[in-house]
Amino acid sequence: MTLNECMEQLALQPLFGVTGSDISQPAIEKARQGQFNARKLLGMDEDMKSRYFRPAERNTVEIVSSIRDRVCFTRLNVLDLDKAPMHGMNIIFCQNLLIYFRRWRRREIVKRLAERLAPGGLLVLGQGELTDWQPPGLQRVPSEHVLAWIKRQSDEE
Numbered sequence: 393m394t395l396n397e398c399m400e401q402l403a404l405q406p407l408f409g410v411t412g413s414d415i416s417q418p419a420i421e422k423a424r425q426g427q428f429n430a431r432k433l434l435g436m437d438e439d440m441k442s443r444y445f446r447p448a449e450r451n452t453v454e455i456v457s458s459i460r461d462r463v464c465f466t467r468l469n470v471l472d473l474d475k476a477p478m479h480g481m482n483i484i485f486c487q488n489l490l491i492y493f494r495r496w497r498r499r500e501i502v503k504r505l506a507e508r509l510a511p512g513g514l515l516v517l518g519q520g521e522l523t524d525w526q527p528p529g530l531q532r533v534p535s536e537h538v539l540a541w542i543k544r545q546s547d548e549e
């Protein structure tokens with residue numbers, strides 16, 4: 393939705409794809425349905441709600457097909473990232489996952505994620521999920537509101 397909004401504002405065609413991953417097959421099946429409890433949308437701008445969601449069964453809403461069709465899902469253990477066929481990603485969101493791992497393991501995972509970014513790509517983690525460490529080859533986005541880095545171009549220091 394956020395990408396779609398940005399591309400519309402820039403008058404660009406929304407030519408993007410999203411891959412969602414999780415180790416849990418039930419979590420993937422649920423995500424594929426694209427249905428959410430209506431309470432999850434509390435606080436969302438009404439205009440966004442009406443453009444991106446349709447009422448579904450009982451208290452649920454469903455994401456519109458123009459967004460759903462851009463998303464695919466795959467089972468992935470984040471500890472096996474070196475075997476994953478994912479390269480040159482423009483944005484990686486990894487939130488509420490690193491909390492399960494010890495500090496040294498978190499750093500290893502972040503290094504593997506960074507390898508999968510395209511130069512200039514963005515890595516976004518959950519707030520507080522990585523502390524006191526600067527991942528090599530990445531430049532911190534200067535904001536207190538987001539924990540994110542941009543991958544340096546290969547000719548940058």
Ligand SMILES: C[S@@+](CC[C@H](N)C(=O)[O-])C[C@H]1O[C@@H](n2cnc3c(N)ncnc32)[C@H](O)[C@@H]1O
Nearest residue numbers: 413414415416419468469470471487488489492
């Ligand atoms: C707290 S949920 C967060 C889900 C989602 N990222 C979010 O922010 O709403 C954590 C998810 O991490 C998944 N998970 C746990 N260990 C994992 C691993 N080794 N590789 C990939 N996913 C894992 C769980 O199955 C669960 O769906």
